[in-house]
Amino acid sequence: GCAQFCTYCIVPYRRGRERSRAVADIVTEAKELVKSGIKEITLVGQNVDAYGHDLPDKPDLAGLLEKLDSVDGLCRLRFLTNHPKDMNSRLINTISHLSKVCEQINLPVQAGSDDILSAMKRGYSAEQYRHLVREIREKLPGIGLTTDVIVGFPGETAANFEQTVDLLNELKFDAVHIAAYSPRKGTVAARKFTDDVPPAEKKRRLAIIEKMQTETAAAINAALSGRTVEVLMECKEKDSWYGRTRTNKLVFVREFAGQPGDLVDVLVERTGPWSLQGKINGGKNHERKK
Numbered sequence: 001g002c003a004q005f006c007t008y009c010i011v012p013y014r015r016g017r018e019r020s021r022a023v024a025d026i027v028t029e030a031k032e033l034v035k036s037g038i039k040e041i042t043l044v045g046q047n048v049d050a051y052g053h054d055l056p057d058k059p060d061l062a063g064l065l066e067k068l069d070s071v072d073g074l075c076r077l078r079f080l081t082n083h084p085k086d087m088n089s090r091l092i093n094t095i096s097h098l099s100k101v102c103e104q105i106n107l108p109v110q111a112g113s114d115d116i117l118s119a120m121k122r123g124y125s126a127e128q129y130r131h132l133v134r135e136i137r138e139k140l141p142g143i144g145l146t147t148d149v150i151v152g153f154p155g156e157t158a159a160n161f162e163q164t165v166d167l168l169n170e171l172k173f174d175a176v177h178i179a180a181y182s183p184r185k186g187t188v189a190a191r192k193f194t195d196d197v198p199p200a201e202k203k204r205r206l207a208i209i210e211k212m213q214t215e216t217a218a219a220i221n222a223a224l225s226g227r228t229v230e231v232l233m234e235c236k237e238k239d240s241w242y243g244r245t246r247t248n249k250l251v252f253v254r255e256f257a258g259q260p261g262d263l264v265d266v267l268v269e270r271t272g273p274w275s276l277q278g279k280i281n282g283g284k285n286h287e288r289k290k
Contacts (some may be wrong), residue, residue: 001015001016001017001018001019001046002015002017002018002046002047003017003018003047003050004047004083004085004121004123005121005188006110006120006121006122007119007120007121007187007188007189007192007193008120008150008153008181008184008187008189009184009187010184010185010186010187011046013186013187015046017054018045018046018047018050018053018054019054020051020052020053020054020055020059022055023052023059023063023064023067026043026064026067026068027067027068027071030068030071030074031071034071034072034073034074035073037261038074038261039074039075039076039232039261039263040074040075040076040077040078040232041068041074041076041077041078042077042078042079042080043061043064043065043068043077043078043079043080044079044080045079045080045081046081047081047082047083047086048061048079048080048081048082049061049082049083049086049087049088049091050083050086051064052064060090060091061079061091062090062091062093062094062095065077065079065091065094065095065098065101066094066098068100069098069099069100069101074100075100075232075263076100076102076232076246077098077100077101077102078101078102078104078248079101080106081106081108081148082105082106082107082108083108083123084107084108084109084122084123084124084128084129084132085122085123085124087107087132089135092135092136092139092140093139095139095140096139096140102246102247102248103140103142103143103144103246103247104143104144104145104146104246104247104248105136105140105143105144105145105146106146106147106148107129107132107133107136107145107146107147108147108148108149108177109126109129109147109148109149109167110122110148110149110150111126111149111150111153111156111160111163111164112126112163112164112165112166112167112168113126113156113159113160113161113163113164114126115155115160116153116155116156116160116164119153119154119155119189119193120150120153120189121188126163126167129167130167130170130171133145133171142247143247144174144245144246144247144248144249145171145173145174146173146174146175146176146177146248147168147171147173147175147176147177148176148177148178148179149164149168149176149177149178149179149209150178150179150180150181151164151178151179151180151181151197151202151205151206151209152180152181152197152201152202152205153181153189153197154181154189154193154194154195154196154197155193155196156181156197161205164209165208165209165212168209168212168213168216169212169216172216172219172220173213173216174217174220174247174248174249175213175217176209176213178206178209178210178213180199180202180203180205180206181195181197181202182195183195213273214273215273217273217274218271218272218273221249221271221272221273221275221276222271224249224268224271224276225268225269225270225271226267226268226269227267227268228265228266228267228268228281229245229246229249229251229265229266229268229276229278230245230246230263230264230265230266231243231244231245231251231253231263231264231265231266232244232261232262232263233253233256233258233259233260233261233262233263233264234260235260236256239254240252240253240254241253241254241256242275243264245276249275249276250274250275250276251266251268251275251276251277251278252275252276252277252278253266253277253278253279253280254279255279255280256280264280265280265281266278266279266280266281267279267280267281
């Protein structure tokens with residue numbers, strides 16, 4: 001569930017308020033999963049940063065990650081989705097010294113305009129978001145940072161949209177998940193706002209961000225060419241195996257004699273905006289936290 005009530009979102013009305021599971025229950029389940037062969041666990045919440053506020057002893061996500069980081073046999077930990085209003089320095093500092101927490105954060109911004117962020121009831125300004133990203137990158141070098149954006153929200157002017165473009169161009173994310181606004185029956189935006197951005201204009205704005213992000217992602221991934229990255233192999237598709245790095249990059253490998261769940265070092269030979277290609281390398285991995 002979620003207690004944020006962003007004006008465009010139906011989740012609080014469909015799934016109710018946030019409900020946290022007890023730390024002990026999560027740790028017990030994690031241990032059982034590891035016994036069954038699981039190497040990577042993802043903690044999922046509509047607003048995962050709010051974890052624990054509804055429990056009697058008030059645990060938090062940072063403390064939960066510390067507990068899970070000590071589970072023997074577990075190799076990787078991820079968590080999503082974050083809310084910029086609730087992500088804090090304690091969580092960022094904790095991630096920086098936990099070896100199993102992957103260097104990947106999804107931090108939805110939704111818009112780069114303060115007027116639109118206010119209309120969305122997001123609870124932060126564009127400058128506060130920029131400050132948070134700067135802190136994350138300072139304390140977590142090499143982080144794979146992704147975001148979510150909605151274009152064509154009611155009242156979004158051309159100038160508002162350009163502010164979003166400017167923010168994305170400045171911060172340069174590994175990936176941007178883009179959606180055109182559409183009313184959700186029962187939400188504040190559907191009840192009180194007029195869906196006044198024409199469909200053709202929404203499509204045009206989507207295309208602008210998609211083109212820019214393709215170029216950005218290609219440049220970010222190109223920097224990995226010739227580097228060795230740790231990959232958790234997932235599946236074979238046609239003639240290639242694929243898996244993901246700790247920063248959540250998709251990697252394809254042609255020759256692999258192992259099985260799903262193997263952790264291997266891959267020398268990156270080719271890069272593109274959406275994936276990497278390489279070969280198994282016996283060399284030392286350079287992505288893993290020391």
